[in-house]
Amino acid sequence: MTSPHADEEPAEHGRFARYLQALEAVAEADEIALVAAVLRDQDTPMADSTVGRLLDRRAADLLTNVKFTVWAQNLTEVIADRTFLTLRLREWTLLRTIALGEPWTAEELTGATDWFQRMAATTQIAPSPKALSLLAESGRTRRVRNAASQQLRHRDQSN
Structure with a gap:
């Protein structure tokens, strides 16, 4: 027997899509505040996944840009209690270090x-x-x- 709501998308899927869209369009100056708001979502794995996508996209875009350091420092403050996100940012920073020929x-x-x-x-x-x-x-x-x-x-x- 199928549920009358079987075709409905779970609420977190809709929030995930909206968060991704908002993070894609957010102005650089407002990005950290939006990340903090997403991370307050009650669905921690979904919030982490959403922010992880932003982190990967932005880190790749900024990898050799001088803006990377300030962006990473600001993001670190917001994600400090998120183990996966902290590790991912640390590894992007290491990749930057290698790419720039630093020790x-x-x-x-x-x-x-x-x-x-x-x-x-x-x-x-x-x-x-x-x-x-x-x-x-x-x-x-x-x-x-x-x-x-x-x-x-x-x-x-x-x-």
Whole structure:
């Protein structure tokens, strides 16, 4: 037997879509306030997922931009009690560090999540040959090791 409401979308799906739309259109100056409002939603996993999408989009857009640091600092204050979001922002910051040629450690790279290692091995923002070599040798998954090896071969052919 089917429910008379079987075709209705759950309320959190509608809120999720509205939040995504609002975060896509929000002015830069109002972004952090909107993120804080989304994170107050009673459905924590949905709110985290929504903000995670914004975080990934904005971090990718700002990765080598000087605005990244201030944006990340402001966002850190709002997401401080959200473990997943805090980790993701930390890893985007590490990816930025590598992309800009700033100091990083092998432990940071090899201890990072599978997601981060895939990003570092496949990003179009040229990661350091040292990072790619480390991932080609010590990446956690075969996919990461292969991607890093392929990036290194591509670099060698381009030079």
